[in-house]
Amino acid sequence: MSNSKEVSKSTIERLPKYLRYLIEIDKMGAVDISSTTIAEHFNFNPIQVRKDIAQVSKKSGKPKTGFKVKELIKDIQNFLGYNNYSEAVIVGCGGLGKTLMAYSGFLSLGLKIVAAFDSNPALFGLEVNGLKIHSMEELDAVINKTSAKIGIITVPRESAQQVCDRLIECGIKGIWNFAPLHLVVPSDVAIRNEDMAASLAVLSYELAAKQKSD
Amino acid sequence: MSNSKEVSKSTIERLPKYLRYLIEIDKMGAVDISSTTIAEHFNFNPIQVRKDIAQVSKKSGKPKTGFKVKELIKDIQNFLGYNNYSEAVIVGCGGLGKTLMAYSGFLSLGLKIVAAFDSNPALFGLEVNGLKIHSMEELDAVINKTSAKIGIITVPRESAQQVCDRLIECGIKGIWNFAPLHLVVPSDVAIRNEDMAASLAVLSYELAAKQKSD
DNA sequence: GTTATATCGATATCAGTATATCGATATGCT
DNA sequence: AGCATATCGATATACTGATATCGATATAAC
Known part of the structure; x- marks a missing residue:
């Protein structure tokens, strides 16, 4: 390097x-x-x-x-590379997924979401913030039309690891996971688990510790 | 202790x-x-x-x-204290706030959101997942009717520190911050900054490092 | 029943991060 | 102009968490 x-x-x-x-x-x-x-x-x-x-x-x-x-x-x-942005795709267009798609701050952090996917047929073709929602079948094809290297996962817990694996098969090299579980990836893939349970646990523990000392 | x-x-x-x-x-x-x-x-x-x-x-x-x-x-x-839950209030009922209010997983993590607030009058009285949205004026009164010690912040960046300070005035002892800035609190208050920019920076850096070595 | 071994728990070592120390110096102030 | 001082940068130390080592032992396999 x-x-x-x-x-x-x-x-x-x-x-x-x-x-x-x-x-x-x-x-x-x-x-x-x-x-x-x-x-x-x-x-x-x-x-x-x-x-x-x-x-x-x-x-x-x-x-x-x-x-x-x-x-x-x-x-x-x-x-931090905030000048030239990297492309990302997002899988899971539920509440959190839509919230992230609508968040305008990513661009100034060097991140641009270029495609969205969901497994729910009711959502296919819908647009959120200018992003059309694709079916999971189109994953490979759509990703390969972009230069996305980052995949954002906002699907339910049960399907998260499977979605993660598929993204990696499609050439994704960095996973930003918001599903409530710890995803495991091959060593050549970067992973960031946004684990709310872990985060809350730390907060609660520190809160309890501070409460004790008064 | x-x-x-x-x-x-x-x-x-x-x-x-x-x-x-x-x-x-x-x-x-x-x-x-x-x-x-x-x-x-x-x-x-x-x-x-x-x-x-x-x-x-x-x-x-x-x-x-x-x-x-x-x-x-x-x-x-x-x-982890998952048996007896702690109460929390949430301030900011935009996209992310609503998503968190609707998330059913908190209870099993020992957390129960008991009140919601927003500064937008258009939202007052509305219900999200059984939670009525209160005005910011009611903050003190409503919090004191509960035993909430945790405050979840999902307001825009500009008002976050101010909201944080007010929550602490109302007796909140733990802040879970989702606004995109680093909140500072007195030393007797526990704080958890859910900083997406920081998180993304680490992911991007690791991604770049792994890309380099191939 | 005997033996081989996976796992435990305790202690020791290593690694990485945070903090402290200290001399050098550019600036603001008198 | 000269002096006091805030800040820098480099080096050294301390701290914390991760990993390695190793003897003990309960279990599984034979």
């Missing part, structure tokens, strides 16, 4: 947060920003912020003032 | 996954299960699985056969 340094998952999760903040303060006229100030805003550690920045930006900050807001924005956007 | 051992966030995130799997194989008639088998199913490390289990179950596994499926299920459910 040529040369580019490994960047940790945790760092990558923080970068979009910094970016949103920077864009906000840029709008408000800020020119310079220090890692200290960023850190204070998020309740993060300033050293961590500085190290995160160092990994995606070659511009070095200046003592006393910090970094140039606009330069940082560019560097982070560039690193 | 009395005695109960600290359990790591990572462990807690895995527990619901184990649980779903165990319930599934229990239905299929499995009586015993080994950490090895669980690990294989998820592509996890068996030692990790065993350590996770050891933290929530006092029952010890037997060489050669492993653990009793039904006992494990009970212990994990008990640890």
Whole structure:
């Protein structure tokens, strides 16, 4: 993989947060920003912020003032690939699926949903936000007309793994799973399980812990 | 905080996954299960699985056969508090809000949404899945009629932090945030930021990394 | 009944991330 | 102009979670 340094998952999760903040303060006229100030805003550690920045930006900050807001924005956007978008398909046009299809924010995150599928014949041909819903039979054909490499799964739990497998057969290389189960994929495929049960469990545990100490 | 051992966030995130799997194989008639088998199913490390289990179950596994499926299920459910549910309120009844309100799976995760709010007068009084939508003015009054400690935020980005602050004023102690920004809360409040941008960034990065190495 | 082995649980090691330390320096202030 | 200081970047340390090692043992197979 040529040369580019490994960047940790945790760092990558923080970068979009910094970016949103920077864009906000840029709008408000800020020119310079220090890692200290960023850190204070998020309740993060300033050293961590500085190290995160160092990994995606070659511009070095200046003592006393910090970094140039606009330069940082560019560097982070560039690193995250927000300039040139990737195509994605979505399978499952129920409540959540439709919500995601209607979400206008993906484009600015470098993601463009280019096709939608569902197994329910009642939905075939319907349009959600300009996206026609295709049958599952058309999966292969439609995907291959696009350059989509990401598949978003918003089907019920029972069919999710099967849908996942089919997407991979169709050449999909990254799975963004919203179904309530942990999908398993071959090692050459990237997977992100958006597990609400796991997330809620952590929240509840932390809530309980904080309640205890008062 | 009395005695109960600290359990790591990572462990807690895995527990619901184990649980779903165990319930599934229990239905299929499995009586015993080994950490090895669980690990294989998820592509996890068996030692990790065993350590996770050891933290929530006092029952010890037997060489050669492993653990009793039904006992494990009970212990994990008990640890995660899936028996007695906590109440939650939701603020923001747009697409995502409605989807969450309609989701029937929360009850089995120990969560019950007991009230819904929105700032749009056109929605006041409407019912979604048996939940009446209240105005934001009623926030305090309605919350205090419940024992809700968790607030789910599904409002647009612009108003999210403000909504968060108000919920905390009303006595909410845990925030589950689905708005696309990183909310900051006082240290006695638990927060879970469901940050899709962060999540997508990780997926994209891993996808790019895997694409590179072929 | 004996033996081979899968699995457990405890302890030790390793890896990766977060935090702390510290010298250097550019800027703002007097 | 000179001084005080906030911030940087590099290096070092500490912490946390993941993985490896290994002896003990219950079970399955023969």
